[in-house]
Amino acid sequence: MDKDRKLIFAGNWKMNKTVAEALDLVHDLKLDLANVREVDIVVCPPFTALAEVSKSILDSSIRLGAQDMSEHNFGAYTGEIAAGMLKEFSTRYVILGHSERRQYQKETDALIAQKLLAAHSASLKPIVCVGETLAEREAGGTNSVLETQVNGCLAGLSKEQMEETIIAYEPVWAIGTGKTATAAQAQEAHAYLRGLVVELFDETVARRVRIQYGGSVKPSNARELMSQPDVDGALVGGASLEARSFADIIKNSI
Numbered sequence: 001m002d003k004d005r006k007l008i009f010a011g012n013w014k015m016n017k018t019v020a021e022a023l024d025l026v027h028d029l030k031l032d033l034a035n036v037r038e039v040d041i042v043v044c045p046p047f048t049a050l051a052e053v054s055k056s057i058l059d060s061s062i063r064l065g066a067q068d069m070s071e072h073n074f075g076a077y078t079g080e081i082a083a084g085m086l087k088e089f090s091t092r093y094v095i096l097g098h099s100e101r102r103q104y105q106k107e108t109d110a111l112i113a114q115k116l117l118a119a120h121s122a123s124l125k126p127i128v129c130v131g132e133t134l135a136e137r138e139a140g141g142t143n144s145v146l147e148t149q150v151n152g153c154l155a156g157l158s159k160e161q162m163e164e165t166i167i168a169y170e171p172v173w174a175i176g177t178g179k180t181a182t183a184a185q186a187q188e189a190h191a192y193l194r195g196l197v198v199e200l201f202d203e204t205v206a207r208r209v210r211i212q213y214g215g216s217v218k219p220s221n222a223r224e225l226m227s228q229p230d231v232d233g234a235l236v237g238g239a240s241l242e243a244r245s246f247a248d249i250i251k252n253s254i
Contacts, residue, residue, distance in 0.1 A: 005210050007226060008166060008233035009250050010042035010065055010127060011240025012095060012214075022049035023056055028243030030060045037061055038254055039233070042093050042127075043240070047081055054089040065093035065127070068101060071114035083122035094119050095235070097153060098129045099172045109152025116153060120161045127166045127212070127235060128153050130193070134173035143192055150196045159205050167193055167211045168235040174215025176237060183224045183231075186213045190230035219248035226253035 017025060022045045033041060044065035045053050054064050070080035086094065096119065097112035112128065119126040130149040132142045146169075154162065169189050171181050181189070190211045197206040213225055214235035225231055234253075239245040 005208065005232045006038075006040055007253060008040040008042065008210055008212060009246075009253070010044060010093065010095070010166075010168075010212065010233070010235050011246050012044050012067060012098070012235055012237050013046060013241060014067065014100070014237060015046060016241055017045060017049060019049045019052050022046075022053050025241070025243055026053055026056045026062065029062060029247060030057065032243055032247035033062065033250065034060075036250060036254070039250060041250065044093070044095055050086070050089040050091065054091070058090075063092045064090060065095060066091050067095050067098070069094050069096070069115060069119065069124075071111060071118050073118065083118055083124055086124065087122055091124065093125045093127055093166075095127045095129065095168075097149075099131060099170055099175060109149055112153045113156050116161075116165065117156055120157070120164065125164050125166065127168050129168045129170050129214070129235070131170040131172050131175075131215075137171065137173065142189065146189065146193060147196060150193065151200070154197075154200060159201050162197065162201050162205050163208045165209065166233075167197075167209060168214050169193060169211060170214035170235060176216070178216055180216040180218075180221055180225075181213070183221075183228055186225055186231055187228035190228065190232075194230050217249055219245055219252050222249040222252045 042063045042065040044067050066086045069083050096115045101107045116126050132145040136145050194206050197209050210232040212233040212235045213231050217234045217236050
């Protein structure tokens with residue numbers, strides 16, 4: 001399958017960075033990535049930093065993403081953030097279904113599917129995370145886990161919405177562990193995921209959908225991972241908290 005999709009790199013800062021630290025980071029990123037135009041670049045700070053980061057990146061090619069959002073538009077949902085609130089800060093992307101939220105907040109595929117629809121209703125581009133645990137991989141269950149997650153999270157979308165959705169394959173055993181799927185393992189999972197999109201939608205949609213890899217991506221392994229035909233970028237955790245490492249991942253991939 002021809003790789004005519006634009007690479008997308010998103011930095012998931014998780015629960016890190018004060019507003020001042022966030023501004024320092026994007027200041028350095030703007031300098032390091034000033035001449036990079038051939039890929040999409042997204043930063044996903046904590047909610048508290050969205051407003052100031054949004055202002056800081058207005059004059060750059062960096063786009064703003066959020067780390068989560070509610071499936072509800074408004075109401076009595078203490079502690080939740082609605083898509084409309086994110087839009088106030090010119091947020092373009094939102095991470096949904098990250099394995100940490102699946103684990104700690106007990107998010108289900110059905111809930112994530114609701115969030116995806118809410119995101120699309122607000123013209124936000126969701127980055128929906130899927131991936132298997134180490135136990136599931138060792139038991140030979142990778143494909144069945146991915147099929148269950150994809151069918152559960154994406155089945156309610158139209159073809160047009162699917163094309164505006166990014167899938168992030170994040171093997172849970174590689175997140176923050178220093179372990180990385182080999183380029184061959186990543187390609188195998190990404191190709192399988194693209195095949196699932198063919199089954200749910202069609203070949204044209206699947207060819208357009210971007211599938212990121214996430215899980216201990218570093219400057220040293222970025223080029224090999226991104227050279228795989230079905231790997232269309234990276235969702236970067238720890239390495240996105242330091243401007244040079246995130247910038248080098250991007251530069252080494254293009």
